Amino acid sequence: MTTAVRWLSGITIALVLIQAVLIGQGLFLGDPSRTALHGWIGNITFLGAVVLAGLCVMGVRRGELSRPALGLSVLVVILTVAQIGLGYSGRGGGMPAALHIPNGVLIATLLAALLVVSFWPSASADRTRS
Numbered sequence: 001m002t003t004a005v006r007w008l009s010g011i012t013i014a015l016v017l018i019q020a021v022l023i024g025q026g027l028f029l030g031d032p033s034r035t036a037l038h039g040w041i042g043n044i045t046f047l048g049a050v051v052l053a054g055l056c057v058m059g060v061r062r063g064e065l066s067r068p069a070l071g072l073s074v075l076v077v078i079l080t081v082a083q084i085g086l087g088y089s090g091r092g093g094g095m096p097a098a099l100h101i102p103n104g105v106l107i108a109t110l111l112a113a114l115l116v117v118s119f120w121p122s123a124s125a126d127r128t129r130s
């Protein structure tokens with residue numbers, strides 16, 4: 001479970017990074033297909049976030065992951081839902097688009113925190129040791 005959380009956190013961070021690359025190309029190299037691909041990868045990112053949260057629920061229940069992992073993964077799902085809404089409603093610019101960019105950075109940061117937390121020993125592992 002922990003290994004799956006580590007891999008999926010890393011893969012989802014990479015997807016967000018790829019999205020930043022694609023949107024840069026879509027907007028500044030004038031290739032609209034890159035913007036559409038950005039949106040599609042955004043939807044895959046959402047799926048990754050949901051699976052990640054499910055894995056964290058199971059990992060915490062089994063005592064393999066510490067509780068903060070669950071909080072972080074749920075937060076990532078909520079922010080990713082908001083991110084998709086902001087992305088589609090921010091097509092014409094304005095406040096949704098202005099919020100979409102920092103929210104993308106926040107999502108990547110929280111995923112990195114989740115990756116770090118997945119290396120923490122869980123409470124049950126501590127009990128076993130003492």
Ligand code: HEM
Nearest residue numbers: 019020023035036039042045083084087088091101104107
């Ligand atoms: C979890 C990460 C992300 C998700 C789920 C996401 C999702 C989306 C979606 C669904 C759209 C609408 C696409 C379309 O019009 O077909 C969009 C647009 C956009 N995204 Fe993201 N995005 C993410 C990360 C980012 C990041 C990191 C950046 C910038 C560094 C970014 C910048 C933009 C911009 C500027 C647009 C508007 C493009 C336009 O003018 O049409 N996004 N995003």
